[in-house]
Amino acid sequence: MNRTIAIITFSMLMLGLIGCPTQKTGDGSEDMKTKAPGDVRVNYSHDVHKNVMDKEEFDCFVCHPMNMEIEEELSLEEMIKISNKSFFPGKETCHFCHFNPQAGNIAPSQCDTCHINMADIQPKNHNFNWMSKHAVFSKADEESCESCHAPVFCQDCHKRRDLPTLTVHDRNFRFIHGIEARANPRECGNCHQVTFCNTCHTEGGYDY
Amino acid sequence: MIIKYLLIIFMVVSFPAALLSQEEEEEEENPHIEMVDDEFVCLDCHTDIPKEGQTSPTYFLVDAPSENCLGCHDETQHAGAKEHEGQKVEVENLPKDENGNIACFTCHDPHPEGVIEGRTVYDAELSERSKQFIEFIVVPNLKEELGQEIKPEFMETEVYLREPSNKICVTCHEAPIKQDWRSHPPWNKFTDMYTY
Numbered sequence: 089m090n091r092t093i094a095i096i097t098f099s100m101l102m103l104g105l106i107g108c109p110t111q112k113t114g115d116g117s118e119d120m121k122t123k124a125p126g127d128v129r130v131n132y133s134h135d136v137h138k139n140v141m142d143k144e145e146f147d148c149f150v151c152h153p154m155n156m157e158i159e160e161e162l163s164l165e166e167m168i169k170i171s172n173k174s175f176f177p178g179k180e181t182c183h184f185c186h187f188n189p190q191a192g193n194i195a196p197s198q199c200d201t202c203h204i205n206m207a208d209i210q211p212k213n214h215n216f217n218w219m220s221k222h223a224v225f226s227k228a229d230e231e232s233c234e235s236c237h238a239p240v241f242c243q244d245c246h247k248r249r250d251l252p253t254l255t256v257h258d259r260n261f262r263f264i265h266g267i268e269a270r271a272n273p274r275e276c277g278n279c280h281q282v283t284f285c286n287t288c289h290t291e292g293g294y295d296y
Numbered sequence: 297m298i299i300k301y302l303l304i305i306f307m308v309v310s311f312p313a314a315l316l317s318q319e320e321e322e323e324e325e326n327p328h329i330e331m332v333d334d335e336f337v338c339l340d341c342h343t344d345i346p347k348e349g350q351t352s353p354t355y356f357l358v359d360a361p362s363e364n365c366l367g368c369h370d371e372t373q374h375a376g377a378k379e380h381e382g383q384k385v386e387v388e389n390l391p392k393d394e395n396g397n398i399a400c401f402t403c404h405d406p407h408p409e410g411v412i413e414g415r416t417v418y419d420a421e422l423s424e425r426s427k428q429f430i431e432f433i434v435v436p437n438l439k440e441e442l443g444q445e446i447k448p449e450f451m452e453t454e455v456y457l458r459e460p461s462n463k464i465c466v467t468c469h470e471a472p473i474k475q476d477w478r479s480h481p482p483w484n485k486f487t488d489m490y491t492y
Contacts, residue, residue, distance in 0.1 A: 145424075146423070146429065148421055152375070157443055158446050167371075171372040171376070172378070173438070173441065174442075175376040180436070181433060184433055219427060
């Protein structure tokens with residue numbers, strides 16, 4: 089009996105010391121960092137890319153730069169690791185055509201074209217209650233949202249008027265917004281610039 | 297006294313000359329260049345100089361196929377070398393090692409033009425657009441990822457490719473992947489994450 093208790097106690101102690109393998113490191117880095125596609129070769133086709141590569145005058149080296157040189161003297165293991173990293177295209181190379189909000193996409197931009205498991209690239213803070221708390225995060229770091237979403241993604245909910253469901257304001261909000269605006273002007277400022285109010289109230293001749 | 301001055305002058309003149317001749321000597325040690333004029337250089341890599349029409353699965357090499365090159369070149373001579381070596385190759389028009397796998401000489405012909413009659417070799421030439429992409433997109437990203445000072449070499453001459461660089465890649469990599477990735481469970485939940 090005592091032996092059994094001792095074994096159970098020892099096992100629990102060891103489990104506590106080793107911990108769960110999926111335990112967070114606590115530095116916060118795992119919360120936001122998205123993973124690369126598991127194995128691009130599963131859904132990548134050289135044949136599909138060939139035409140566009142020819143058209144854009146891109147050589148094979150664009151994705152597989154075999155011409156990289158490193159000045160530092162490193163061990164063979166490190167060199168092999170660096171060689172492997174250099175040889176396969178990184179995120180920026182793929183995203184240049186597939187996700188380029190600044191210049192525009194010249195290739196399909198659906199994330200699951202490469203990221204078959206979309207859960208891999210979903211930031212950890214986008215959990216079950218994300219809808220109600222996303223505003224705080226988006227205001228704090230707008231760029232972070234735009235690293236995955238185009239502005240139209242926000243507008244699709246926030247400015248949509250063709251749905252019976254409530255989006256941001258009630259459907260007759262236009263007629264009663266003056267009361268709420270006077271009660272708490274700061275609330276409007278959370279989303280709107282002053283110019284937004286002025287557009288109607290000055291040009292339309294509305295009385296304040 | 298005069299002899300002493302003459303000796304000093306001789307040393308001053310002869311030292312740079314000795315350095316120059318050493319550099320020239322090092323350049324001459326490249327067997328790829330030397331074999332154009334000197335057929336005995338063949339024996340640096342081959343056990344025998346094959347007669348016309350004579351073939352061997354080992355190409356009469358002194359050492360194992362890629363080992364032969366590693367006497368002078370690094371295993372990571374270029375990115376991707378290690379990833380290719382030993383892979384099964386199923387195309388007919390490229391040479392393989394005795395087991396039908398990729399060796400250095402599958403893509404590179406060690407013999408410069410003029411050594412084997414009728415054979416042409418190519419440099420790795422890149423388009424201006426590719427050079428710019430590598431310089432402005434690939435390199436900064438790699439530097440950040442690797443934490444190493446890395447730079448592209450755009451003058452890839454004397455790499456003795458069997459075909460022009462893009463063409464030799466598509467010899468094997470043309471075939472589309474046959475796996476049906478659409479069979480993977482769909483992630484409808486995330487559909488609205490599209491950036492449209």
